[in-house]
Amino acid sequence: MRAPKIIKEAVSSQESGTNTLSRRDFIAATAATGIAVGVGQSAMASPQVLTPHIEYPLPKAEPELFMGTAAGAMLAQLRAAGVRTLFHTNVSGNVPFYEAIEAAGDVQVINVTHEGQGVAAAAGFAMASKGLGFFFGGHIGTGNAMSNIYNAWKDRVPLLLCIGGALGGPSQGADGQEQWDNPNGPFQAFTTWTATLVPEAVTVLLRRAMKFAFGPPSGPVVLGGGTGGQEQVQAPIYKIDIATMRHKSRADAESIQKAAQWLVEAENPLFVVGAEVGVEGAYDEIVALAEKLSVPVTETAHSLYANFPNYHPLFLGELEAVRFPRKEDLLISFGESFTTTQTDPLRNVPVVHISHDPNTLGRPIALDLAILSEVRTAIRDLSDALDGMLTKDRMAKIRANRLAQVSALTAQLKQSREMALRARFDSSPLTWERVGYELEKVLDKDAVIVPEVGTQYYKVLRQLRLGGPNKQKIGRTVGQALGWGVAAAFGVNLALPERQIVALQGDGGFLFGQSETLWSIARYEAPMLVVIFNNHVYNESRDRNMQNGGHFYEEGKDFDGYLGDPNVEYTKIAEAYGLKGEKVTTAGELPAALQRSLKSMRDGKAVVLDVDIAPDGPVLSQGTWYQRHSIAEIRKKKLNTTA
Amino acid sequence: MHGRRKMNKILFILVCNLVLWIAAADLGSGLAAQVSASPSNDQQAQIEKGREAVGQTCAACHAGILRMAQAQKQTQEQWKDTIFSMIGRGAEILPDEIEPMSVFLAATSARSGPAGAQSGQTGGRGRQAAGRPDQQGPDAEGRAILQRTCQQCHDMATATTKVPSEDWSAVITKMMGYGAKLTPADQQKLIEYLNGLAK
DSSP states (O other): OOOOOOOOOOOOHHHHTSSSOOHHHHHHHHHHTTOOTTOOHHHHHSOOOOOOOTTSOOOOSSOEEEEEEHHHHHHHHHHHTTOOEEEEOOOSSOHHHHHHHHHHSSOEEEEOSSHHHHHHHHHHHHHHHTSOEEEEEEGGGHHHHHHHHHHHHHHTOOEEEEEESOOSGGGTTSOOTTOOSOTTGGGGGGOSEEEEOOGGGHHHHHHHHHHHHHSSSOOEEEEESTTOOSOEEEEEEOOOOGGGTSOOOOOOHHHHHHHHHHHHHOSSEEEEEOHHHHHHTOHHHHHHHHHHHTOOEEEOTTOSBOOSOTTSTTEEEEGGGOOSSTTOOEEEEESOOOTTOOSGGGTTOOEEEEESOTTTTTSSSOOSEEEESOHHHHHHHHHHHHHHHSOHHHHHHHHHHHHHHHHHHHHHHHHHHHHHHHHTTTOSSBOHHHHHHHHHHHSOTTOEEEEEOOTTHHHHHTTSOBSTTSBEEBOOOTTOOSSOHHHHHHHHHHHOTTSOEEEEEEHHHHTTTOHHHHHHHHHTTOOOEEEEEEOSBOHHHHHHHHTTOOHHHHHTOOTTTBOOSSOOOHHHHHHHTTOEEEEEOSGGGHHHHHHHHHHHHHTTOOEEEEEEBOOOSSOOTTTTOOOOOOHHHHOSSOOSOOO | OHHHHHHHHHHHHHHHHHHHHHHHHHHHHHHHHHHHHSOOHHHHHHHHHHHHHHHHTGGGTOTTHHHHHHHHOOOHHHHHHHHHHHHHTTOOOOGGGHHHHHHHHHHHHHSOOOSSOOOOOSSTTSOOOOOOOOTTOHHHHHHHHHHHHGGGTSOHHHHTOOOTTSOHHHHHHHHHHTTOOOOHHHHHHHHHHHHHHHO
């Protein structure tokens, strides 16, 4: 047997200029002598012989050293982590950073004209690329950015936001120009960490920030102090593999065995699949596990990704609406945080929650078994445990019996959906279902859908084949603060330039400051489709306010729902930004309009398709009422007259 | 004089007959109305099937579905539209339940509902929060459980009436088979409350 390779001689304290030996050097020195530090006597008597693996070479311990401006060090560290796309909203003070960007030659700044839209675009980019979203801007845009930082925090998106502005120093307490104390304070509720970049530790802090961004829990990190500046520094550049930044854990065998045993014993188990399946890309694994025992699968409302094929015979739909099996006796959550779920459906049902995020386990709901693990790994472990517990024959019998029951139900539900589609198929204004039906006919099989629509969303999404090898879905943001969708879709398009990207956007949500993103879509020639579901009303809140009747329902008075006056021409907004706009008012117009849109997308130009949609919910007697007030009418003084 | 008395007697008899005839006509039309208002056996079966389906599906998201139905006062065709809308939104309604549900909801809408409105909750997905039991005693708790569970499908009179030969435990078990969600503790409190009403 060979003796272990001699570790490079430790650097002496004299050579290093210090009077003490570092811990690393001490261990290296003792290892070279064959003495294992901190190990029992018996191990010392017989040192272990390591067999080298060719695919795991010993990494170089010393990082590269960068010498130059702090801004240059910052960019070098970002590039070493594979970050090449930087989202930005205009602010002064970043010239050294731009100089570094220009010198590098392989980094793209994406300008967005509103900080909130820039953050949403960075989030969409991160979600699609499974990497890090990076945004830099000014502290003066803090208010603008907050809404979509909150959304990213809810979605657990790894974002790094470098915010410039005055920090500390003599200006504290002065209430000077664009200055307030504690600039990082507003971010703290919606970030996993905030700190201030200092030139002498710019790459150390950046590396640490990335670690916090990925966690778990993953989420936005804000670094104040801008983009480094022009102070000269010597900074270590760490080689960072973003794919491994998120710490991965594995459950203990006992927990897996317990979960597997419960699954075998349960007569009516149910799975719920959540965002962590999408984050990890564990699609094949969860389908295989569900099929193993034909366990029906659900998702929660506004599930962030298409975590399970929605056309699969085992897929029931939303957990809250499930009526099969009649008496669930076990629920296993695979990476679902239950953020948007009311807990009623889970009363009296034993719950096993598998998550890679320790912050999520047991938080919204009480659990019978919490399993901290990469979801993909837990699925495989569970599958192996089942193989060990059940004979193939028994497994096949359970699978066949349950599949017959579940698929009979899902076939009927599909028939009901078809009846609902056909009931008003040719209606104008259009139904949500009709739009989904036509989209499914023409979109690429692997298109990516980015929805930001209200409680009617399932009507269009259930007409699309989502999940598995078919279309993916990113959105709606779990945070549900409006003003996210179009920018997120733009970020997705930047990350996935070869895919067809379709934003499904409610008219109400579009009016939450999203036209700014059309500027970026035009500037960077993102050939995406934005479908605006224009029902001229904030349908979700109107539905909620009116569903129990009452005085306002009887009189048809909705104080904040009706949007149709003015009747916004979204096509003209699109054209104002140099994009193509099409209006669809009847069901018969939609197929041809979609064909023209696809052609425009193939030619490289984005399209905004404004589709008239029928409002939903209880019919108001005055559906277009709003509390009228006209400044022009009430003024007594007539301006600019010659009389 | 003898002739006038005879004439008066005849007139009196005629008037009495006329009054009797009018009263009989009223009663007849009232009965007819009652008969036509009573659903046929087929209709009743549809209503019951619709009630069961509403309990299993609508009540999953709408705690006060009965109050909603009474407040919205829609026709059967409008309710069918609403049902299609809910199917689109993910409600697990089977094809053969659509018609009975629309019949049940329309029948419920036709009855006068509770006065006043319940304002919707802010945020969330439009479901009302389950009512919290009054902390002031078992009766109040039982009533609260009845209101949030039984009244999803039944009015108060129906919810508190049973066939004398059945006990409440059996009725509640049957209702849970139709979709009513009750913990064992809730069941006990509800049974005690309902038994207490009978005393």
